C-alpha cells in the first residue's frame with residue numbers, strides 16, 4: 001500500500017479531520033436509494049440546518065468542494081441581466097464576481113482594501129435595486145471576518161448571498177436571524193471533515209426567485225431537492241450517485257458537533273485563535289488582518305523583513321510535518337496563513353505551532 005505522510009494541517013484548509021469523521025469513512029458503501037442512505041441523508045440535512053441556524057427546506061450537501069457550493073449559489077439564483085452587488089475584500093469575493101459574471105449577471109462591485117472587513121452600509125447603497133447582494137463572511141485570503149448580520153439588516157428587497165466556507169463550524173453563523181437567503185460552505189475547513197461536500201442552504205424567498213433552469217444540471221437545487229427530500233418528503237428521485245462514505249463522514253461530524261454543543265465549538269475556536277494571536281505578538285510578529293475583525297480560525301501573519309517566506313514553510317513541513325499557507329496574489333510572499341480549524345482548534349496545536357515557528361525563524 002502506498003502511504004502518504006501524516007501532516008499537521010495548519011494551512012487555510014483542509015485541516016485534520018475529526019476522528020469520528022475518519023472512522024465513519026470506513027463503513028460499507030450504500031446505494032443512493034437504500035433506505036439506510038435516505039435515513040442518513042435526512043439526518044445530514046437536519047444536522048446542517050442546525051449548524052446553519054436555519055429552518056430552510058432547501059438545505060443539503062452539494063457534491064463537490066466549497067467551489068461547487070459557490071457555483072450552485074450563483075447558478076441557481078442568477079438569470080442573465082440580473083444586478084448582483086458583490087462586496088470585494090479578498091480572493092474569494094473576487095471569485096464571486098467571476099461566477100456572477102459567468103452566469104450573465106450585471107455585476108456592481110464594491111471594493112475594500114484586503115485585510116479590512118466590508119462596510120455593510122456602502123455595499124447596501126451601491127445600487128438602488130439589486131436582485132442579489134453577495135459577500136464573504138470569513139475571507140480566507142486575508143483572515144478577516146465581515147458583519148453579515150449588519151448587511152442582512154440593510155439588504156432591503158435584495159437576496160443576501162453568503163460565502164461561509166471558512167466560518168461554518170468555526171464561528172457563529174445564523175442564516176435565519178441574519179436574513180441570509182443563500183449560503184454555501186465546504187466540509188474540510190472548520191467542519192473538520194474530509195473535502196468533497198458543500199453544505200448549501202436557500203430560503204423560500206430565494207427559491208421563489210431562483211433561476212428555474214440553471215445551466216448546471218448537477219447543481220440544480222430543484223433536482224437536488226427532489227433527491228434529498230426537500231420538497232416531497234420520503235419519495236426520492238435519482239439525480240446523481242452521492243458518495244455515501246462522504247455523507248457518513250459528515251453525518252458523524254455533525255453528531256459530534258451536536259454532542260459538544262455549537263457554542264462550545266465556537267468558543268474552542270475562539271480560545272485557540274486568541275491564544276495563538278497573542279503568542280505571535282509576544283514573539284514580535286505582526287498580524288495582517290485589521291484588529292477587531294480577525295478570524296480566530298485563520299490568522300494572517302506578516303512575514304518579517306528579511307525572512308524567506310517559502311523557506312520557513314518548507315522547514316515546517318520537513319522538520320515538523322506542519323503545513324501552513326502562503327499568501328495569495330500580492331500577498332504571496334508577504335504573509336503566512338495559519339489555520340486552527342475543526343479538530344485542530346485547541347491549545348495543543350497553539351503550543352506546537354508557536355514552538356515550531358520560533359524554531360523555524362531561528363533555523364530556516
Ligand SMILES: *Cc1c(COP(=O)(O)O)cnc(C)c1O
Nearest residue numbers: 065066067092138140165166186
Ligand atoms: C476554501 C474556500 C473556498 C473554496 O472551497 P474549495 O473547497 O477549495 O472548493 C471558497 N470560499 C472560501 C472563503 C474559502 O476559504
